[in-house]
Amino acid sequence: EVRATCTRKDRIQCTCAPLHRAQGSLLLCCLPDARSVYRPHRDVRPSISISCANSSPVRSNKMGNIRERRKNQVHFSDVETTQVHFSDVETTNDAKMICPDESSDHCEPEHTRGRTCMALLRIYLIKSDKQFYLALWMFLAFVVGASVYLYNQAAEISRGVRAIDTAIDGVPNLNRGVTKRDLRSNSKSNSNTDSTMTYSICNGLSDQLLGHASYIAGAIALGRNVRIPNIFVVNGVQTEEGGEEASVLKDALDNAVPLSQIIDTDFLIQVVQSYGVHAELEPFEEAVARHAAHPEPCNWLSALQSYEIAQKMLNSLRPSPSLANLVQTSIGNLLRQVDSTSQATLSDGVCLHHKNSLDWQEYCNQWENIEDGTWRKNCMNDRGLPLHELVRYRIPAKYPKSWIYYIGDEEPSDDLIEDFKSEGINLIHRERHNLLSNEDIAEASRMDPLDFSAETHRDLFAVVDYFTCAEIESFIGNSVSSFSANQIALRHGMKSTWYNSRSIPLSQFLRVYHIPLVYTYTEESQGLGKSLLKASILSVRGEFGLSTDIHILYHGYNDWKFLMWLKKYSVIVHTHEPQWLEMIEIMRLNGNPAHSHLFA
Numbered sequence: 001e002v003r004a005t006c007t008r009k010d011r012i013q014c015t016c017a018p019l020h021r022a023q024g025s026l027l028l029c030c031l032p033d034a035r036s037v038y039r040p041h042r043d044v045r046p047s048i049s050i051s052c053a054n055s056s057p058v059r060s061n062k063m064g065n066i067r068e069r070r071k072n073q074v075h076f077s078d079v080e081t082t083q084v085h086f087s088d089v090e091t092t093n094d095a096k097m098i099c100p101d102e103s104s105d106h107c108e109p110e111h112t113r114g115r116t117c118m119a120l121l122r123i124y125l126i127k128s129d130k131q132f133y134l135a136l137w138m139f140l141a142f143v144v145g146a147s148v149y150l151y152n153q154a155a156e157i158s159r160g161v162r163a164i165d166t167a168i169d170g171v172p173n174l175n176r177g178v179t180k181r182d183l184r185s186n187s188k189s190n191s192n193t194d195s196t197m198t199y200s201i202c203n204g205l206s207d208q209l210l211g212h213a214s215y216i217a218g219a220i221a222l223g224r225n226v227r228i229p230n231i232f233v234v235n236g237v238q239t240e241e242g243g244e245e246a247s248v249l250k251d252a253l254d255n256a257v258p259l260s261q262i263i264d265t266d267f268l269i270q271v272v273q274s275y276g277v278h279a280e281l282e283p284f285e286e287a288v289a290r291h292a293a294h295p296e297p298c299n300w301l302s303a304l305q306s307y308e309i310a311q312k313m314l315n316s317l318r319p320s321p322s323l324a325n326l327v328q329t330s331i332g333n334l335l336r337q338v339d340s341t342s343q344a345t346l347s348d349g350v351c352l353h354h355k356n357s358l359d360w361q362e363y364c365n366q367w368e369n370i371e372d373g374t375w376r377k378n379c380m381n382d383r384g385l386p387l388h389e390l391v392r393y394r395i396p397a398k399y400p401k402s403w404i405y406y407i408g409d410e411e412p413s414d415d416l417i418e419d420f421k422s423e424g425i426n427l428i429h430r431e432r433h434n435l436l437s438n439e440d441i442a443e444a445s446r447m448d449p450l451d452f453s454a455e456t457h458r459d460l461f462a463v464v465d466y467f468t469c470a471e472i473e474s475f476i477g478n479s480v481s482s483f484s485a486n487q488i489a490l491r492h493g494m495k496s497t498w499y500n501s502r503s504i505p506l507s508q509f510l511r512v513y514h515i516p517l518v519y520t521y522t523e524e525s526q527g528l529g530k531s532l533l534k535a536s537i538l539s540v541r542g543e544f545g546l547s548t549d550i551h552i553l554y555h556g557y558n559d560w561k562f563l564m565w566l567k568k569y570s571v572i573v574h575t576h577e578p579q580w581l582e583m584i585e586i587m588r589l590n591g592n593p594a595h596s597h598l599f600a
Contacts, residue, residue, distance in 0.1 A: 198227040198282050200291065202298035203236035205462040206482035209317055210510075211300035216272055216279070217309035225278040228268070229287040232259045234447075234457045253292055255456070258284045261446050262463055264318045271316040275309070301509055311512040314489060319467045326436065326444035327467045333435040334468075337428055338403040349403040350395065351469035353477035353484045354387060354499075356380075357409040367480065378502040379480050388419035390499040394476055397575045403428055405472055407465045407483075430465060479504040488513060494549045516549040520576070523556025530562065541569055 017029060197219055202211035212228065219226040233256050259265060265281055272279035282290075304310060319327055331346070338344040364379030382390055395401050403426040406412050411432050420427040430436055431454075442449040445460050454461045466483070469475065470490055477484025479498040485506040488496040493513035498504075507513045517540055521533055540550060552566065553576040566573055 196225040196227060196278075198229060198287075198290075199303065200296040200298055201229050201231050201233060201287075202300060203233065204482070205236070205459045205466060206486050207298060207300065208233060208236070208459070209314065209466075209486060210482070211298055212317060213310045213313035214300040214304045216313050217306050218303040220272065220275045220277055220309050221306045223277060226272065227280055227282040228259070228265065229291075230259045230265070230281040230284045231256050231287045231291070232262045232459070234445075234460050236459055253288050256288065257445065257447065260320065262320055262323060262460075264320050264324070267318055268313075268316050271312070304509060307511045310510060311489065311492075314486070319463075322444045322446070323464070323467065326440060326464065327471065329440070330430065330435050330464065330468050331471055334403075334405060334428055337433055337435070338426055344403065346471060347473045348401060349405060349472060350391075350401050350474045350476055351472040351487070352391065352404045352406050353469070353475070353481065353487065354406065354408040354412075355478045355481050360409060364480070375502075378500050379478075380500065382499060382501040386419060387416065387499060388423055388425075391420075391425075391476055392423050394497045394499065396572055398573050401425060401474070405430075405469065407469060430468075436464065482506065485510075492547065494547075514548050516551055519550070519552040521552055521554055523559050523562075534565070537566075537569055537571060546570055 199211070199215040202208050216226055216228065231253075233253075235255055260281065269279045269281070318324070335344040335346075338349070361380070367379050368376045370376060381387060391404070402424070404420065406427050406429045408429075412427055412429050417427045428435070438452050438454075439449045441460060441464055442452040442457075445457075447457070447460070462483070466486075469487055473495055475484075475487050475491060475496045477487055477496075477498050478500050479485065479488070479502070480500065484498060485504050488498075488504065489506075489510060489512050493515070504513060519533060519536070521529070537550060540548065550569075550571045552571055552573055554563075554566075554573045555576050555578065563573065
């Protein structure tokens with residue numbers, strides 16, 4: 001049983017009664033109350049309340065949004081909503097012509113016995129039977145299936161799986177020239193069971209760490225258990241043919257040490273297992289024998305399945321307890337070297353990674369001359385400027401630094417140290433300033449100190465610098481270097497920069513570098529400009545929190561209240577004095593008002 005009542009804004013009351021029943025529909029005629037004086041009005045439409053037996057009324061002016069209130073009751077479908085008109089003179093298509101003309105005072109529809117219909121509408125009825133629930137379940141199944149498909153597609157795109165094969169040839173030393181195989185095929189030959197995989201280790205410190213992070217992340221993404229090779233190569237010699245993706249040489253394996261002596265593997269395994277997969281170490285002797293018997297190239301880039309998990313694995317590669325103590329000793333000696341009164345802190349300095357050896361210059365020559373149409377002349381100092389000037393430009397004047405922990409492929413020269421001293425910065429080098437001895441590093445690595453040097457164990461010295469640098473808040477490096485790229489990735493791109501130009505090549509594949517937001521502002525701006533800037537900054541902080549750096553090129557010195565506001569929201573202020581500022585007035589005086597809106 002369907003009941004309906006209606007009222008108009010002019011308080012004309014009416015009652016809707018069935019006029020005509022058809023299969024699946026009901027035509028209602030809404031009649032004015034006998035006490036009401038009714039005249040049709042095109043712009044005043046009634047509000048109709050429709051209900052069925054034992055259900056609450058549903059009020060709507062458009063027949064839409066009508067929903068079932070109780071099970072096994074009549075459903076009011078809005079499928080034919082477009083055919084329903086709540087007009088005093090217009091009718092539905094199903095009701096034929098009701099009024100003789102639009103100017104008629106009375107509408108005389110059929111079966112109304114001379115009474116006037118304020119509104120004529122058709123309700124379409126759908127019974128709550130099995131067919132309805134079957135259709136509902138089919139619709140829900142389609143929605144769920146489509147959602148799962150779209151999610152998988154989005155996840156694949158976000159991981160960059162499709163982009164790796166096409167972009168891989170553009171970056172040397174990042175799996176350049178490897179075959180296009182994914183983690184499934186790469187791990188198949190290294191699997192002990194169908195559900196457990198292991199992998200090949202890489203040459204060089206940075207690629208060893210990236211290899212572990214990428215392969216483990218790939219196993220997690222595929223839901224496979226993983227055996228982590230318990231090997232750390234102390235001197236990863238690279239061949240000219242394969243570069244860093246070449247298989248590890250036998251001589252390097254002979255001088256390798258267990259990874260657990262360098263990395264806190266207990267913590268790493270704990271993190272991996274938190275993703276629901278089993279992880280264990282492949283015993284040192286077994287891993288060495290496998291690599292010697294079946295040498296394979298280091299294809300960590302093709303194993304990269306999830307950027308997010310790879311980032312977490314990279315951050316989970318912490319120094320072993322003995323090496324962690326050594327790093328803290330190095331930092332303590334560093335701070336005492338800077339200030340004997342123990343007032344120096346890690347936030348007062350910068351970790352600087354500089355590449356300038358003959359080997360690096362030769363590498364850059366090859367990098368810059370790859371014939372693929374991509375401009376790559378960004379391997380050395382930006383615009384050929386001196387290093388101390390480039391570093392000065394990358395340290396905001398409002399946040400001065402007093403010291404630099406220098407990491408390079410050779411010791412800093414006396415001239416370089418003096419250049420930085422002229423900038424008020426104390427340049428500290430681990431070996432030159434005796435922060436650690438070779439014996440200290442050998443003991444922490446559980447190595448024999450005899451015949452122990454940077455030439456024969458370069459990656460052990462590099463890993464000490466790597467973890468020491470990771471403890472320092474700010475970083476400046478060379479974006480083409482994988483060591484620098486790793487350090488920037490550890491910081492999610494925050495409080496990090498590079499002295500060369502352009503971008504980070506590794507970011508094409510390991511997309512974990514947060515892009516900072518940069519604003520410009522002058523105190524000579526109108527008040528509205530400041531208000532809009534504040535609103536934008538608050539929006540960024542509300543959306544991203546403190547996970548993204550905000551920089552502002554700021555011109556002026558007087559608005560301390562606003563500068564304190566920027567400091568409150570962790571905005572990095574760069575004082576900006578444009579060289580063309582004095583030319584503005586001359587340009588204005590010489591300008592033609594007829595040719596520029598700026599004179600309006």
